[in-house]
Amino acid sequence: MALKLHFWGAAENVTGSLHHLITPGGHQVFLDCGLFQGRRQESFEKNTSFPLPAEKTDAVLLSHAHLDHSGNLPGLVRQGFSGKIYATPATCDLVKILLTDSAHLMKRDLEYVNKRRVSRGQEPLEPLYTADDVEKTLQFLVPVPYLTEFSLWDELKVTFYDAGHILGSAITEIKWRDPVSSEELILVFTGDLGRDHLPILKDPALLKAADYLISESTYGGRLHDSIEFVGEQLAELIRQTHQSRGKMIIPAFSVGRTQEILYEIAQLKAKNQIPEIPIYLDSPMAIEATQIFNHHLECFDEETMEQLKSGNNPLFPAGVYFLKTTDESKELNESDEPCIIISASGMCEGGRIVHHIANHCANPRNIILFVGFQGQNTLGRKILDGAEEVSIYGEDHPVRCRVEKILAFSAHADEQELISWLSHFDRKRLKTLFLVHGEPDAQELLMGSLTARGFNQVHIARQGETFKLT
Ligand SMILES: [Zn+2]
Structure with a gap:
């Protein structure tokens, strides 16, 4: 009698997170159900194949709302899943806007592709899922707060802990008691692990006991710049923008990065480190996400809570204007006043930022x-790499503005932070540390560093591998 763990997605890559747990009682649980993102045909094939028929899957434990972890839930529902999807309350709220947006983008992309296919006499492609599938998916969500143990079929006991990665992100702890030996087995899944000292969110919770650990490994072999100097860098650039009477355009993901930038701006304003300059948040989705943040104080760290108590909400700093309509957005183009514009999408692939x-x-x-x-x-990459001209909606535009970057905001632990977090586990108890959600090079480097520090039970998970957890 044992739990079985079957690796499926995010094995030796960073998308399509999905790990499959089979209980001794025959229940089938997915840890995450993320979207595989890559070339269209390959993505469609991978996203429509699950480790078992969708209707035989009993439940999903969802680590967080990012699409590479949640984005294929509507695909699973479209194929017949009707079980429960457990996640923290903040994740449930964020998933709603992210999945709705995902279905919308898929529809738009497919309209464009199918127009070309039909004109060539080819069959139109089917969508992976639609807005209706998203609606159905949302009905299966079951919000469970952090640190609140819940039971699945009297077989598993599950608890979510803060992962410090994005709002609502969770480390999942699963306990199973062997009815014969009555020994308890603990499996821990990091989801995506965040970092200490990120703005707004609590730091990742430290856990100590696990027999088996599934850890992300995105930044194996790499170290981030320190978050400490982000404020100073941002302040300097804002001062320069004000002085040159220019505009600063900040492409930012609607969920997470936008709120971190707002938070940093609030700190700079409170310390009078930046001049008076209007700041516009020009993204309806980012505005919605910021309101969701504001409803989930349970995710906030002490510094953020103190600011809230003193009457300064760092998510809504004074002098930051939230633009909802496209007319308001267009008005910015006509103004010559210096300003800061924060908009989405984060990689400049769509939305008002373009x-x-x-x-x-x-x-x-x-x-x-x-x-x-x-x-x-x-x-975004073309501009960051120094392109002198870019094509936008079929028109060429010279890039003569300054291009700057502050890349210390990463929401993933780097190698040192991962090792430091993993080092809290009782090494004598830990039987296997599975690495997932990383490119092969990063995983090899992380495995080498872990082994050098005495972790001699590290295994890079490969798609299709199954392990008995005894
Ligand atoms: Zn993530």
């Missing part, structure tokens, strides 16, 4: 400030 870049990249007085990772072949 228009702001098109309208402002030719002016040397302006700054485009990158505050997050820019994927290959994205507009």
Whole structure:
């Protein structure tokens, strides 16, 4: 009698997080159900194949709302899943806006692709899921607060702990008691692990006991810049923008990065480190996400709570204007006043940020400030890599503005932070540390560093592998 762990997604890569747990009683649980992101055809095939028929899956334990962890839940529902999806209350709220947006983007992408296919006499492609599937998915969500143990079929006891990665992100602890030996087995899944001292969120909770651990490994072999100097860097760039009477354009993900930037701006304003300059948050989704943050004080760290108590909400700093309508957004193009514009998407692949870049990249007085990772072949990456000209909606635009970056905001633990967090576990009890959610090079480097520090039970999980947890 034993639990079985079957690795499926995010094995030797960083998308499509899905690990499959089978209980001795025959229940089937998924840890996450993320979207695999890659080339269209390959993605469709991977996202429509699950380790077992969707209707035979009993439950999903969802670590957090990022699409690479939650984004294929509607795909699972479309194929017949009707079990429960457990997640923290903040994750349940964020998942709603992220999945709705995901279905919307898929629809738009497919309309474009299918127009071309039909004109070539090819069959139109099916969507992975639709807005209706998202609606159904949301009905299966069961919010469970942090540190609140809940039971599944009297077989498993599950607790979510703060992961400090994004709002609502959880480390999942699963306990199972062997009815024969009455020994307890503990499996811990990090989800995506955050970092100490990130703005707003509590630091990742420290756990000590696990027989088996599934750990993310995204930043194996790499170290982040210190978060300590982010405020100073940002202040200097804002002062320069004000002085040159230019505009600063900040592409930022709607969930997480935008709120971190707002928080930093609030700190700079409180310390009078930046001049009076209007700041616009120009993204309906980011505005919605910021309101969700504001409803989940249980996720906030002490510093943020103290500011709230003193009447200063660092998510809504004075002098920051939230623009909802497209007319308000367009008005910014006509104004010559210096200002800061924060907008989405984070990699400049869609949304209002694309228009702001098109309208402002030719002016040397302006700054485009990158505050997050820019994927290959994205507009953001091209500008960050120094392109002298970019094509936006079929028109060429010279890039003559300044291009700056502050990349210390990463929401993932780097190698040192991962090792430090893992080092709290009782090494004598730990039988296997499985590495998931990392590129092979990063995983090899992390495994080497862990082994050098005395972790001699590390295994890089491969897709399709099954382990008996005894
Ligand atoms: Zn994540």
